[in-house]
Amino acid sequence: MRYIRRFAAAGTIVLFAFTTAKAQLGSVGVGAHDPSTIVKDGGEYWVFYTGRGIPSYHSIEASDIYYHDEQYFLFVNWGRCCRRTNSTYNIRVGRSTKMTGPYFDKSGQDMMHDGGTLLLATEGDMIGPGHAGILREADKYWLSFHFYDGGASGASKLAIRPLTWDADGWPMISDVAISH
Numbered sequence: 628m629r630y631i632r633r634f635a636a637a638g639t640i641v642l643f644a645f646t647t648a649k650a651q652l653g654s655v656g657v658g659a660h661d662p663s664t665i666v667k668d669g670g671e672y673w674v675f676y677t678g679r680g681i682p683s684y685h686s687i688e689a690s691d692i693y694y695h696d697e698q699y700f701l702f703v704n705w706g707r708c709c710r711r712t713n714s715t716y717n718i719r720v721g722r723s724t725k726m727t728g729p730y731f732d733k734s735g736q737d738m739m740h741d742g743g744t745l746l747l748a749t750e751g752d753m754i755g756p757g758h759a760g761i762l763r764e765a766d767k768y769w770l771s772f773h774f775y776d777g778g779a780s781g782a783s784k785l786a787i788r789p790l791t792w793d794a795d796g797w798p799m800i801s802d803v804a805i806s807h
Contacts (some may be wrong), residue, residue: 665692665726689758696796698722701730702759703743711781714755718772719797721745733797746770746798752777753786761790767794770800 706715721730736742760771768790789801
């Protein structure tokens with residue numbers, strides 16, 4: 628089993644790799660938060676989660692890695708969650724040719740040094756979108772995320788938007804949303 632730690636200062640991304648789904652993980656001394664998984668070709672399982680880092684505007688949470696067209700995309704949240712209409716969450720993305728990074732945004736900035744291309748932020752009554760999940764259905768992709776509805780006293784809601792890929796291979800989302 629391998630253990631890799633990234634983003635040491637502002638919210639640590641921790642990766643474990645193992646070759647059987649029955650591997651047991653013990654405590655590594657950080658606050659595990661928002662776990663996610665990916666299975667690489669050849670059956671290697673990776674479990675990753677966000678560890679609580681130094682609280683700041685750029686606190687990083689809710690990491691998710693998605694593989695598309697020979698690239699790994701790291702989706703993370705910046706900002707503060709769970710404050711209803713005062714939430715500052717937004718979804719950032721970077722990509723790498725290796726799952727373990729480094730990950731760079733569209734401008735070439737390393738995500739370890741405040742990089743991260745903004746994918747989705749507060750829009751009108753949709754406040755603090757976060758915790759990206761990518762769903763694929765045949766040749767269509769969807770982005771799921773939660774947000775706080777400013778038109779409903781900050782009620783927590785789930786939305787799903789169509790996700791496409793631009794000519795340079797970066798994810799883009801549509802304004803058309805399905806939410807509940």
